[in-house]
Amino acid sequence: MTVRIVIPWRGDATDRVANLCRVISWWKLNHPTWPVVIGEWPVERGPWRKGCAVDAAGRPDDDDIVIVSDADVVCPQVGEAVDAVAGGRVRWAVAHRMVHRLSESATSLINGRQLDLPPRAQRISPYVDESYVGSPGGGMVVVHGRTLIEVPIDPRFEGYGSEDHSWSLALHRVAGAPYRGHGDLWHLRHEPQARAYAGQSAARGIGSPNNLRLWTRYRTATTPGAMAALITEARGEIRRLRHPPDPCSTTSDADGTGV
Numbered sequence: 001m002t003v004r005i006v007i008p009w010r011g012d013a014t015d016r017v018a019n020l021c022r023v024i025s026w027w028k029l030n031h032p033t034w035p036v037v038i039g040e041w042p043v044e045r046g047p048w049r050k051g052c053a054v055d056a057a058g059r060p061d062d063d064d065i066v067i068v069s070d071a072d073v074v075c076p077q078v079g080e081a082v083d084a085v086a087g088g089r090v091r092w093a094v095a096h097r098m099v100h101r102l103s104e105s106a107t108s109l110i111n112g113r114q115l116d117l118p119p120r121a122q123r124i125s126p127y128v129d130e131s132y133v134g135s136p137g138g139g140m141v142v143v144h145g146r147t148l149i150e151v152p153i154d155p156r157f158e159g160y161g162s163e164d165h166s167w168s169l170a171l172h173r174v175a176g177a178p179y180r181g182h183g184d185l186w187h188l189r190h191e192p193q194a195r196a197y198a199g200q201s202a203a204r205g206i207g208s209p210n211n212l213r214l215w216t217r218y219r220t221a222t223t224p225g226a227m228a229a230l231i232t233e234a235r236g237e238i239r240r241l242r243h244p245p246d247p248c249s250t251t252s253d254a255d256g257t258g259v
Contacts, residue, residue, distance in 0.1 A: 008053030019072040019188040051155030064145030077183025081142040084179035093179035099134040107189040118186040137168025154234040162215035
């Protein structure tokens with residue numbers, strides 16, 4: 001069994017490079033035996049698709065433990081979630097309950113090595129812009145390798161919003177309830193991605209009308225058959241995006257290779 005960290009990424013956001021480098025150094029310091037794999041979905045491939053970035057990191061072995069982690073977060077309690085999945089108690093796990101969005105000044109100090117990540121202080125309020133209960137599908141998720149193959153992140157979610165909530169719904173339906181810890185997810189500050197709806201909490205996470213419509217399909221897929229159909233569609237889209245058709249060819253790839 002191998003534990004590996006998959007970080008979905010695209011290199012067009014220069015303000016996030018420092019966050020990525022700091023997060024990678026945190027992983028190497030705290031979990032040096034867990035390799036960090038960058039799954040990149042580059043600009044030339046079109047709109048950002050988190051599902052494609054995770055797929056680009058490569059197919060895990062069935063008995064791998066995969067930590068799908070954003071490029072700007074750390075969770076000191078992640079080992080608890082890894083233990084829960086590795087021990088066979090659950091097929092996926094989330095170590096954190098609360099998300100703490102660090103301020104711009106705190107992020108600058110952390111990236112400059114003038115402040116610990118996460119901040120080690122009796123009062124964290126000077127460093128945090130916002131704290132809230134996180135979604136079980138977002139930020140950092142620990143998943144069994146076979147489960148990630150069976151339940152991919154739907155690549156039809158473009159840009160920002162709703163892909164994490166929908167992945168959580170699919171995982172709940174197919175893999176059951178996760179282990180849910182009481183840890184803290186620390187989020188380094190960056191410029192927010194474009195979104196169709198402003199505001200806080202749920203409205204902020206919608207992203208776009210198209211993403212909202214697809215998320216609604218996941219939310220209303222309350223039977224195993226309905227969710228299986230959505231996942232089949234997602235796998236087909238991953239295959240299509242992984243091997244785009246040759247515009248000079250008169251035939252298409254329809255070999256049905258699995259994800």
